[in-house]
Amino acid sequence: MKRPKDTGKLSRQAYERELAKLHEELVLLQKWVVEARQKICVVFEGRDGAGKGGAIKAITQRVSPRIFHIVALPAPTEREKSQMYFQRYMPHLPAAGEITIFDRSWYNRAGVERVMGFCTEEQARRFLEVAPELEHLVVESDTILLKYWLEVSPEEQTRRLQERITDGRKTWKLSPMDLESYRRWDDYSRARDEMFEATDTKWAPWFVVRSDDKRRARLNLIRHLLDHVPYEKAARKKVELPSRQSRGEYKEADHPFRFIPEHDWTGDGR
Numbered sequence: 001m002k003r004p005k006d007t008g009k010l011s012r013q014a015y016e017r018e019l020a021k022l023h024e025e026l027v028l029l030q031k032w033v034v035e036a037r038q039k040i041c042v043v044f045e046g047r048d049g050a051g052k053g054g055a056i057k058a059i060t061q062r063v064s065p066r067i068f069h070i071v072a073l074p075a076p077t078e079r080e081k082s083q084m085y086f087q088r089y090m091p092h093l094p095a096a097g098e099i100t101i102f103d104r105s106w107y108n109r110a111g112v113e114r115v116m117g118f119c120t121e122e123q124a125r126r127f128l129e130v131a132p133e134l135e136h137l138v139v140e141s142d143t144i145l146l147k148y149w150l151e152v153s154p155e156e157q158t159r160r161l162q163e164r165i166t167d168g169r170k171t172w173k174l175s176p177m178d179l180e181s182y183r184r185w186d187d188y189s190r191a192r193d194e195m196f197e198a199t200d201t202k203w204a205p206w207f208v209v210r211s212d213d214k215r216r217a218r219l220n221l222i223r224h225l226l227d228h229v230p231y232e233k234a235a236r237k238k239v240e241l242p243s244r245q246s247r248g249e250y251k252e253a254d255h256p257f258r259f260i261p262e263h264d265w266t267g268d269g270r
Contacts, residue, residue, distance in 0.1 A: 015215040022222045023062040025233075030063050030099070032231035037096035039143040040229060043105045046150030047188065048178045049160040051211045051218075055150065056101055058218040059225070069094070072103035085109060085127065086134060094143060106131065110195040115187045116180065128198035135204040144229055148221060149192070149208050154185060156212045 033040060044052045060068045071092045080088045086106055094100040110131075114124040139145050152160070161182055164174040181188060200206045207224060211217035 009213050010215040010219070012215070015219065018219050019058065019222075022219065022226070025226050026059065026063055026222070028233050029226060029229060029231045030067050031234060033099055034067060034097045035234070036232075038231075039094040039096060039141070040099040041094055041138065041143050041145045042099070042101045042225065043107065043145070043147040044101065044103055044150070045105065045107050045111065045148070046209075046211070047152050047157060048181045049157045049164075050150035050152040051214045052103060052150055053173075054214055055148075055209075055211075055218050055221055056103055059101065059222060067097065067099055069098060069100045070103060071100055071105075085123075086130075093138065106134075107195065107199075110199070111188065111191055112177065112181070115184055115191050116177070128195065131199050132201050132204070135199070135201070139203045145204050146225060146228060147204060147206050149196075149206055150211045150217065151208055152211050157182065 032038065044056060046052050056070060060070065069092070073088065073092075076088065089102075089106045092100055092102070106127075109119055109124060109127040113119040114121070119127075135145060161174065161178060164170045164178070196206055209217050209221050209224075
């Protein structure tokens with residue numbers, strides 16, 4: 001993919017300012033989805049280290065998990081391997097008043113499964129034939145379907161995966177599969193290209209997010225999502241806190257509460 005013009009890293013201050021505005025809009029979107037009983041399905045795919053998890057966190061940070069459902073399925077069980085391929089994904093599609101976000105999805109078959117040999121070439125090609133038909137049915141069921149591919153440069157992916165090796169807070173993010181996908185950069189590129197060619201349809205197109213600058217990518221993605229959902233911005237009703245009830249005869253309980261220790265976080269004290 002052709003590299004974009006370097007626009008410079010977005011500062012944390014600018015990022016947090018703009019993200020706060022977008023969070024307010026996401027709350028309005030959430031309200032509309034519930035009241036209008038709408039269904040939204042968002043698919044996140046991309047290279048390892050491209051920032052899918054961080055983008056999903058940015059979207060869901062200020063909204064209700066009862067409305068925004070994150071689906072990140074583990075490797076299939078032996079029973080699930082015997083099912084029709086799409087079967088284990090179908091129960092997670094949104095019902096009225098819900099937004100489902102797939103952190104990797106049925107497109108595993110077109111990517112990791114195909115590249116790593118977890119499925120046959122015939123199974124992968126059959127998936128590429130069937131996926132557009134399935135997504136057409138999803139869209140025809142009055143579900144808004146958005147598919148995002150996060151693309152990172154080889155250099156930035158190297159930096160991020162190296163960081164997962166050395167930063168104790170991020171070691172859980174690194175798996176043997178990440179290392180193998182890193183080695184097979186070109187194989188994944190070919191699989192991605194064939195996936196786009198077969199499944200980039202007018203009813204369910206792919207949208208590519210350049211993610212070398214994580215902050216800018218998250219803002220761009222959320223803005224795009226909001227712009228592609230025809231939600232109505234309902235006016236907020238004025239709310240005032242009511243007066244608290246009078247204390248009456250209630251007295252604080254005389255109980256040996258177990259308060260957790262309070263540490264001095266301003267210095268080196270423990």
